[in-house]
Amino acid sequence: MEKKAHVAVFPFPFGSHPTALLHLVQRLAAAAPAVQFSYFNTTNSNQKVFSKMNLNGYDNIRSYNIDDGVPEGHVFSGNPVEAIELFIKATPLNFRKRLEELVEATGLKVTCLLTDAFLGFSADIAEEMGIPWVAFWTAGPTALSLHMYFDLIHRNLGLTGRTQNSEQTLDFLPGMSAIRASDLPEELQSLDKPDRPFSYLLQTMGLVVRRSSTVVLNSFDGIDPLVTADLKSKLKKVLNIGPFSLPPCQDQSGCLSWLDRHNAASVAYISFGSMLTPPPNELAALAEALEEKKVPYLWSFREDLKGHLLEGFFKRTSSRGKVVAWAPQSQILAHSSVGVFITHCGWNSMVESITGGVPMICRPFFGDQMINRRILADVWQIGIGLEGDVFAKAGTMNALDIVLSKENWNKMRENIGVFKESATKAVAPNGSSTENFKSFIDIVINISS
Known part of the structure; x- marks a missing residue:
């Protein structure tokens, strides 16, 4: 029986993350119609994403719901981080369980793992399965670099909170001379705190992302060259494939x-x-x-x-x-x-x-x-x-x-x-992002062991 390329896709189900990753999957599915894409997301997030988008014409994409970690009857406090932390506590067991069920039901083994870079556990799953892990970073190159330099930032700044050393710049990092300590997100302000799941998730991600076979970004050559060059020196492969050209949406409100x-x-x-x-x-x-x-x-x-x-x-x-x-x-x-x-x-x-x-x-x-x-x-x-x-x-x-x-x-x-x-040059025929996307397709299609 001929082996079929099968990409399992895991988004981070909050904010613009799941929509951005699904747009990317749609581009891949159109370019590689023989590849099967399985998109795993929480029920609530899937409903939001597919209320604005549909998969008509994408016969090689299937969506699947996973557990979001919210206990039955749970009443939210209004803190937006609460849903994120409940999801993180249910992860990665929710993904593993649903993925195993799908493979058993279809007999279609996964040949590539494409996930939001936030989900660092993907490195372990991909390693166990002997397949490549492709990490999708939805923010800019500077933010990714800062997460990767977490330890060095703390050694240089000794941060324990936003008020300390707030005006000190990060000129000890490539391309970061304008960034100040006060600009750093909360997740980079304090040392590992397993009791704060979201901060811990992102701090772990900064280390684990180095294990990915490829990191793809909605960015383009020329937007932040110093930082991008440094990322390319530290990661196995970095592909700028942006700016994304989103399909026109129906302007229902005029x-x-x-x-x-x-x-x-x-x-x-x-x-x-x-x-x-x-x-x-x-x-x-x-x-x-x-x-x-x-x-x-x-x-x-x-x-x-x-x-x-x-x-x-x-x-x-x-x-x-x-x-x-x-x-x-x-x-x-x-x-x-x-x-x-x-x-x-x-x-x-x-x-x-x-x-x-x-x-x-x-x-x-x-x-x-x-x-x-x-x-x-x-x-x-x-x-x-x-x-x-x-x-x-x-x-x-x-x-x-x-x-x-x-x-x-x-x-x-x-x-x-x-x-x-x-940006225009990057997405033109033979432009850097266009060529990088072709390389990305090759990575997804390549199912040799």
Whole structure:
């Protein structure tokens, strides 16, 4: 019987991670139709992902639900990390069990493991099965490098909390001279704490990722060359395959036609990702600043529980504003009427803003977002941060004035243009990302022992 290539896919089921990995799997499935892809994810995450995407036309992708670790009848406290920690405690047994059930039921052995890099246990599973592990890193190269340098950071900074050595830079690391101790995510601020599963997961990942056969990133050559070169010297194989070209989404809320009615570079597009929105006092400050400055806005507002706080603002400004529960972000950022992106500064959003040519105002929350804010504001100069990294009325009005002023906007657009050109070249025929993706396909197809 001829051996068939079978790729088992494990996403980290929170935030934009599962959607990004499924988009990657769709690209692979289209390019390698003879390969079978099994996508394992929690029931709740699968429902969210497939409510926006479908697998019509992808006969070689199958999705499977796994246990999310949430006890029956569990009442959540409201802490967003709680669901993550319950999932981590159920992992990797939930993956192992479901994977074994699938192989036994189908007789189709797994030939490659493609997982979110967060899931470092994949190294052990792949090793036990004698197959390659490909790690997908959803953030930027700088964040990955910082996790890999965890021990050296602590030896140099002696961190025990965010307040200590906060202004000291990481100039002892390649390409990190602008990054400050205060920019580091909480997971890099303190030593291993097994009682804090998420921090422990990421600290472990920084060590384990070296065991992967390949690391793929939604990045492109030229965006961070010093850091990327250092990663390539420490990992077996690093493939920049971005920026991802996402399939056009149906604009059910009429965002694009609404933008068509506005002047060039006049609209503020606002979105803070799928995990968090600012607290009520900051939402109010942002709304007051937009209202006083009379800036047209398109706001992707996903949290129903907080939406009522701004009902009055939305009604008063309905003639120049639009609020939607979901928006086709990449298409919006490519629209000529969008002049600024007010964002949490997640990596995928930042890359989409670069490819759309839109300057940013950043309000980071956690993870790599503070790092991204530092790089785009101080190094690349394609956007700005907020004073204290929070929305206050005066500070937000000032930020809008700075970014939307003709001189500053043109300068930021010019700086973004350099990266946009690199991105365009990378995904062109024979471009670096295009060639790297071909190499990626070869890795997935190669089933020789």
